[in-house]
Structure formats: structure tokens, C-alpha cells
Amino acid sequence: xxxxxxxxxxxxxxxxxxxxxxxxxxxxxxxxxxxxxxxxxxxxxxxxxxxxxxxxxxxxxxxxxxxxxxxxxxxxxxxxxxxxxxxxxxxxxxxxxxxxxxxxxxxxxxxxxxxxxxxxxxxxxxxxxxxxxxxxxxxxxxxxxxxxxxxxxxxxxxxxxxxxxxxxxxxxxxxxxxxxxxxxxxxxxxxxxxxxxxxxxxxxxxxxxxxxxxxxxxxxxxxxxxxxxxxxxxxxxxxxxxxxxxxxxxxxxxxxxxxxxxxxxxxxxxxxxxxxxxxxxxxxxxxxxxxxxxxxxxxxxxxxxxxxxxxxxxxxxxxxxxxxxxxxxxxxxxxxxxxxxxxxxxxxxxxxxxxxxxxxxxxxxxxxxxxxxxxxxx
Amino acid sequence: xxxxxxxxxxxxxxxxxxxxxxxxxxxxxxxxxxxxxxxxxxxxxxxxxxxxxxxxxxxxxxxxxxxxxxxxxxxxxxxxxxxxxxxxxxxxxxxxxxxxxxxxxxxxxxxxxxxxxxxxxxxxxxxxxxxxxxxxxxxxxxxxxxxxxxxxxxxxxxxxxxxxxxxxxxxxxxxxxxxxxxxxxxxxxxxxxxxxxx
Numbered sequence: 001x002x003x004x005x006x007x008x009x010x011x012x013x014x015x016x017x018x019x020x021x022x023x024x025x026x027x028x029x030x031x032x033x034x035x036x037x038x039x040x041x042x043x044x045x046x047x048x049x050x051x052x053x054x055x056x057x058x059x060x061x062x063x064x065x066x067x068x069x070x071x072x073x074x075x076x077x078x079x080x081x082x083x084x085x086x087x088x089x090x091x092x093x094x095x096x097x098x099x100x101x102x103x104x105x106x107x108x109x110x111x112x113x114x115x116x117x118x119x120x121x122x123x124x125x126x127x128x129x130x131x132x133x134x135x136x137x138x139x140x141x142x143x144x145x146x147x148x149x150x151x152x153x154x155x156x157x158x159x160x161x162x163x164x165x166x167x168x169x170x171x172x173x174x175x176x177x178x179x180x181x182x183x184x185x186x187x188x189x190x191x192x193x194x195x196x197x198x199x200x201x202x203x204x205x206x207x208x209x210x211x212x213x214x215x216x217x218x219x220x221x222x223x224x225x226x227x228x229x230x231x232x233x234x235x236x237x238x239x240x241x242x243x244x245x246x247x248x249x250x251x252x253x254x255x256x257x258x259x260x261x262x263x264x265x266x267x268x269x270x271x272x273x274x275x276x277x278x279x280x281x282x283x284x285x286x287x288x289x290x291x292x293x294x295x296x297x298x299x300x301x302x303x304x305x306x307x308x309x310x311x312x313x314x315x316x317x318x319x320x321x322x323x324x325x326x327x328x329x330x331x332x333x334x335x336x337x338x339x340x341x342x343x344x345x346x347x348x349x350x351x352x353x354x355x356x357x358x359x360x361x362x363x364x365x366x367x368x369x370x371x372x373x374x375x376x377x378x
Numbered sequence: 379x380x381x382x383x384x385x386x387x388x389x390x391x392x393x394x395x396x397x398x399x400x401x402x403x404x405x406x407x408x409x410x411x412x413x414x415x416x417x418x419x420x421x422x423x424x425x426x427x428x429x430x431x432x433x434x435x436x437x438x439x440x441x442x443x444x445x446x447x448x449x450x451x452x453x454x455x456x457x458x459x460x461x462x463x464x465x466x467x468x469x470x471x472x473x474x475x476x477x478x479x480x481x482x483x484x485x486x487x488x489x490x491x492x493x494x495x496x497x498x499x500x501x502x503x504x505x506x507x508x509x510x511x512x513x514x515x516x517x518x519x520x521x522x523x524x525x526x527x528x529x530x531x532x533x534x535x536x537x538x539x540x541x542x543x544x545x546x547x548x549x550x551x552x553x554x555x556x557x558x559x560x561x562x563x564x565x566x567x568x569x570x571x572x573x574x575x576x
Contacts, residue, residue, distance in 0.1 A: 004560060005552075005553060005556045008555075008556035008559050009556065011559070011563070012509070012513075012528035012529070013528045013529070015509050015528070016422040016506055018503075019421045019422045019426065020418070021414045021415075022414055022429075022433070026430055029434070030409070030413060030433060030434035031406070031409060031410075031413070033434045033438060034409050034434070034437050034438055034441060037438040037441055037442070038402045038441060202390055202393060228410065
């Protein structure tokens with residue numbers, strides 16, 4: 001009887017076995033639909049502050065800057081289904097391509113980070129100007145600009161630690177100040193924050209970065225990264241995807257090099273030449289513009305080592321609204337003994353958890369946030 | 379019945395979904411891990427024509443209901459396939475309504491809902507065609523349980539969770555489905571006429 005059951009089950013297991021997995025275009029289309037559904041979800045009352053731009057605090061692989069939120073970008077639709085409109089090998093080599101290729105060669109030959117071994121972490125330190133939003137009960141939003149100092153340790157299994165401190169909070173306009181006052185936030189310093197935590201495997205990124213599955217062909221890699229990172233099918237989003245893959249990342253040199261070459265394939269990317277970030281670091285700048293040509297976002301690379309030095313973001317008038325300067329990156333053998341991040345500590349202690357409760361971030365207020373070197377108020 | 383989790387650790391899916399309650403984009407991790415499998419399951423079950431839409435819809439529905447997710451089984455796959463199953467049921471009811479309207483209007487009787495989708499599945503093997511017809515004849519709940527086990531690779535426990543039915547019911551549905559398939563595909567030999575012993 002059992003054998004007969006198993007015989008039938010085996011027959012059904014082979015049913016339409018030739019049906020393949022979905023192709024890249026199908027996956028990308030479905031992902032866009034999901035991200036659109038996510039983007040229209042109403043923000044719950046009293047929701048935790050939402051970073052802007054969306055520099056994610058936990059999963060570095062999920063850091064995405066929503067170009068769609070900034071109107072007026074050169075968001076030429078490139079069509080769902082794989083036609084990313086990339087430049088081809090037949091396109092004359094531009095100054096951008098030549099510079100990115102040179103940068104790629106430097107990156108490929110460098111082992112300035114290496115890959116963390118067992119028990120090791122990639123440590124990245126950065127400082128910058130960011131902003132955070134607090135959403136009120138009527139969906140109004142109180143925005144403050146903040147100076148951020150960030151230290152992150154990430155192992156290849158996604159475990160690590162984070163020390164993220166935000167201070168010198170200030171209102172960015174009279175309108176913001178009025179909105180915040182309506183939400184009983186009259187002192188911007190009340191928005192200062194500090195978050196220190198350790199994370200178990202998978203807490204800071206996927207346990208396996210699966211770099212091995214990525215192609216070293218720039219055009220193919222760009223499509224793979226876009227499928228992984230998501231976002232609209234636009235050149236602006238492709239530029240975002242590249243940035244997401246190289247910040248605070250142990251991406252192998254050969255893949256980093258391919259990413260740099262792929263940036264030159266994205267329509268609309270501009271070569272900006274030598275740029276200096278607010279902390280004084282100088283490097284090669286490439287950027288993506290608004291429709292009118294004003295640069296919206298910029299990545300600055302160290303031409304001696306190939307690493308990412310800084311990111312800068314501008315409003316349509318050309319004012320610098322946020323920036324992040326990566327001042328240190330190296331392999332270390334330990335992390336500070338911060339408390340385990342609250343979500344994971346709570347989940348590990350329980351055997352039957354009510355998942356409907358929203359986890360709370362382990363955020364504490366710091367009374368004396370560190371000063372970021374070369375701080376500007378943009 | 380609330381199942382006792384087999385592990386005290388939160389799974390990757392559980393962690394992603396928990397984070398997504400306050401950071402919605404974290405849900406994309408669940409998509410990245412499971413979309414290909416769900417899509418292929420729907421395509422094998424209901425045909426490739428509808429797989430794109432149904433699979434995509436599975437994740438948008440899952441996202442909107444993520445507050446109800448329970449990480450008892452350590453993976454979101456049963457939950458997702460349960461949602462896909464409900465969507466396929468709804469799609470089938472829609473097809474049946476269309477088929478009955480066409481019939482009333484005097485057109486050709488439309489094939490049954492799943493047979494119509496099976497026609498576009500793309501497989502031309504004789505075995506698959508016979509199996510398609512045999513699966514058509516199963517009671518829908520038996521067919522669902524059987525395909526979740528054989529194609530969805532879910533255990534009986536996971537099917538019970540996905541369909542919100544007792545494990546014993548899963549076991550009996552699959553057993554009866556297999557018996558019905560066997561009777562349809564390998565009918566017992568019919569006794570021949572008696573020989574004349576002259």
C-alpha cells in the first residue's frame with residue numbers, strides 16, 4: 001500500500017518537470033510590482049523615524065536611494081523586460097568609460113580590504129550629513145537635518161555590529177520647524193539619537209553574499225545587480241544599484257571592477273572629474289543628473305585604491321542636502337561588545353512568538369554626539 | 379491549532395518579515411528567496427500563461443498580510459504556497475463563471491478551468507497529458523494537497539499549516555488522491571470471458 005502511494009507520488013513529482021524557473025525579466029517585473037506595493041503602504045501613526053535618503057540601518061544590501069521620490073530626475077523609461085538601453089561595445093569609448101575602466105583596473109589589482117576571514121569583520125567608518133523624519137498621527141512629517149557618525153562591522157555571514165550616532169539636529173526650514181512644532185517637537189536636539197548593537201548571522205546582511213553568482217561582464221552584472229537590488233527600471237535606479245553594492249561592502253575586487261565598468265554603460269551618467277568631499281577627501285566624481293542637468297547624486301572614488309570615498313546628494317537648486325564620507329575601511333579581528341540588537345535577542349529567547357508585534361529598535365539617546373570632521377551644514 | 383516551532387531561532391524569513399513590519403522594504407528579501415520556486419510551482423500546476431500574474435500577486439498579497447505570518451515552521455514557503463493556492467482557486471472560480479456564461483450563450487463549452495490553463499502549460503509529453511486529465515478528475519481539495527506535496531515539496535505538517543487543516547486530513551486527502559490516480563492511470567485488468575471447456 002505504501003509502495004503504491006509512493007509510486008503515484010513519484011509519478012506526480014515528474015509532472016511537467018520541464019517547466020523552467022522564471023527568466024530574469026519575469027522576476028524583475030514581479031519585483032517591481034512588489035516594490036510599488038511597498039512604496040504605497042501608508043506609514044503607521046507613530047512610526048519610527050524613516051531615514052531620508054533611504055540609507056538602511058540594518059541590511060547593507062538593502063540600501064536603496066529612491067530616485068523616484070526626487071522629482072525631475074532623468075527617469076527615461078527603459079522598459080521592463082531586459083532592454084536596459086545600455087551602451088554597447090560598438091559605442092565609441094567616452095571619457096567616462098575610459099576613466100571608469102582605469103578605476104576598475106586599479107580596483108581589480110588592489111586588495112586594500114580583502115575579504116574577512118573566519119572571525120573577522122570588514123570595518124567601515126563614515127561621517128556625514130543626513131536627515132530623519134518622524135511621522136505624526138495625521139501623517140505629517142517632521143524633518144530634521146543631522147550630522148551622522150557611523151561605524152559598522154560586517155562579517156561574511158552577515159553578523160557584526162553597528163554604532164550610529166546622530167547629532168547637531170536642526171530644522172531645515174521655517175516650514176519644517178512649524179510642522180515639527182505641531183507635533184510637539186520644538187527642540188531639534190530632541191531628535192538626536194544613538195544606536196549601538198551587535199547582530200547575529202544574517203542580521204546586517206544576507207549570510208552569504210553570493211558574490212560567486214555574479215558575472216564579471218559589466219552589462220550582465222548590471223542586470224543581475226538590478227534584479228537583486230530592485231527599484232524601477234530606469235537608468236537613475238541602475239546608478240543607485242551600483243552605489244548600493246559598493247558602500248560598506250566586502251565585494252571582491254574583480255566584481256568591484258566590473259561594477260565600475262558597468263557604471264559607464266548607464267545612460268545619463270556624468271563624469272565630474274576631480275571632486276573634494278566635505279571632509280577633504282579628493283577623488284574621481286561621477287554623478288547622475290536631474291532633467292535639467294543639475295547633478296542629483298554623486299559618487300567619489302579614490303583613484304589610488306579604487307574604493308568609494310564619498311556620496312553626495314543635491315536638491316534641484318544645487319544645494320548639498322546630504323552626504324556620507326567613508327574615511328576608514330579595513331579588516332579587523334573583533335567587534336565591540338555591544339548588546340545584541342533587541343529584535344534578535346527577543347526572538348532567540350522565545351519559542352512561540354506573536355509575530356504581529358512590531359519589533360522596536362534598540363535606540364538610545366546620546367547626550368554628547370561626536371563631532372564629524374569637516375562638518376558642513378550644506 | 380497552534381503548532382510548536384521546531385526551532386527556537388527565528389528563521390531568515392521570520393527575521394525579514396518581522397523587520398518588514400517597521401521597514402517594509404525588508405520584505406523584498408522574502409521575494410528574492412522564494413519567487414522563483416513559487417512561480418515554477420504555479421506554472422506546473424496552472425500553466426505558464428497565468429504563472430507570471432499569479433506568482434507576482436502571491437507576494438503582493440503576502441506583503442499586505444505579513445502581520446499574520448507565524449514563523450512556526452522556519453520558512454515562509456508553506457505560507458506563500460498557501461496564498462498561491464487560494465489565488466489559483468479564485469482564478470479557477472472566475473474561469474468557471476466565464477465557462478458557464480459561454481455555455482449559456484451557446485458557444486463551445488469551455489474546458490474546465492484548470493484544463494484550460496493546463497493547455498498552455500507547454501508540455502507535450504503523453505504522460506503529462508494523461509496525468510493532466512487524471513488530476514482534473516480529482517476532487518479539488520485532494521488535488522491541492524497532492525500537488526503541494528509532490529510539486530510544492532511541502533511536508534504534511536507544512537501543508538496542514540498552509541491550508542489550515544489538520545495533518546490527518548492532509549494524509550487522507552493525499553492517500554485518496556493517489557488511489558484515484560492509480561485507478562485512472564492503471565486500471566485493474568478486467569476479467570476475460572470464461573473459456574468453454576468443451
